[in-house]
Amino acid sequence: MLPDHPSDTSIGIVTPQSLHIEQPLKLACGVVLETHDLVYETYGELNSAKSNGILLCHALSGDHHAAGFYQGDSRPGWWEHYVGPGKPIDTDKFFVVSVNNIGSCFGSTGPTSINPDTGKPWGSDFPSLRARDWVESQKLLMEHLGIECWAAVVGGSLGGMQAMRWSLEHPDKLLNAVVIASSMKLTAQNIAFNEIARRAIKSDPDFCDGRYLEHNKAPLKGLALARMIGHVTYLSDELMGQKFGRQLRIGDLIDRNTDPIEFQVESYLNYQGDKFSDSFDANSYILITKMLDYFDLSREYNSDPVAAFAHAKCNFLVLSFSSDWRFAPERSREITDALMSAGKSVSYVEIESDKGHDAFLLPNERYEKALGGYLSRVANRLGAPAGDGQ
């Protein structure tokens, strides 16, 4: 079903593009990808000075489809609420680039791609990735688009990690980094949840040591379970209470009832798990959760975040959400404190929300104002509005 009318606040119909990159990409693990493909979307127009580019960095399960609608599809992109004409990431002012990163499974080179050395899908042999590998790959796309410096690199969760890594690896290539619901490194609890998810996938008999594609199988149940665990941790107790409470979908809790009973929350979680396992690749999930675990912003700077951020030149906006317990506000405050100690320009807003980690994707007035206000100032200082032909 098509939306009745492409809302005037939506970017409308979008079409993904694909780029085959011939330039070898040396990964942090030492493996070289001789070539790789990137699928991406762009919204808005690049101005003549090529100064209004914003890079969107997706999180664990994200893709390139951040905003707008595909022809014939009623579901908008994952950040539709924040990306579009007049929205916080304003496509009337900015040229927004949203890329599916390598190792993911939406068309960019990843575990489901063919390994040129074997002629078979990479599967679990796909090289281990770090956030910096995504940054380097994004930089190749940036060069292809002719952009020398991003007006901003923006991302939530793992996306925020990329934005921070950009600021250290290529300090002259971005003017602003917007780091949302993120962290300089995962806590033990966070790694633990990721390992439970990976174990769930690997325990599925159809996982076949990660070579399920060669056997025409997929560990759908394991991946669904992994997602169910993850999904619970991305919500807050409060929100689940409001949304589902103890409501029953099937049956009754009265005495002597022997009929099946199902809570709404069970049904919801099972549905979410199954929906996810139909659209995501299990090896990608393992690969990217490990990438999250391995991320440690300041490891190579003697584990000193202040020394790390000393290399950054851009301005920062750091945002967190009060009920987010996987990327808790404390983690964002650590980022902010390190940036202040390093003498960097930073603003930090802790947004009241009962929606847990997922809040970074959902409508919230304060969030919109903080992000929109910050980027509006970024746009004003570019001097040249999009497509002004100067």
Place this chain on the structure above:
Amino acid sequence: MNQDFDFIRNWIAPNTRVLDLGCGDGTLLLSLQQQHNILGYGLEVDPEAINQCIANGVNVIEQDLNQGLTNFADGSFDTVVMTQALQAMRFPHLVLDEMLRIGRECIITFPNFGYWRTRAYLNFYGRMPVTKQLAYQWYDTPNIHFFTYADFETLCVERNINILHRQCIAEHFPSTKLKSLWPNLFTQTAVYHLSR
């Protein structure tokens, strides 16, 4: 423009690090950035004020001063400023200690509750003063610790705080003339420049 800001600007050296506790819409930091090229950060909790700071290009950090300032290292700022907020702190003396720990110097401004009009209000009406500067009823005021110029002087002596400069602000005659003779009676707003 607030008169106290003029004194503050004179006491802050160019190219220094300034922390403004309760920075409001960032007016002070913005003027310090523009005139003195300082590196400034403001702490604020009011959402609307935070948005204005962001729009003004002022670094603003959402942080509740009553939750402590332990995330700031000793001597990490040249100057720590607090304008018109000490009376709203839960433990003003501890906040003052923290300011002097974090900053080499501190600047404090506060409404003098010993001002003659405030005294007269309480004296004649027998009710808690509601003035232009303190425009709240007793039950909804954020200002929970009223103190006078003389009280603050005493506190500085008790806690071995060094007063580098002090300025008294009064808007109207005759206070403008009399404030230097009887500061506790004729100062509306006191501005202090402090160090350890």
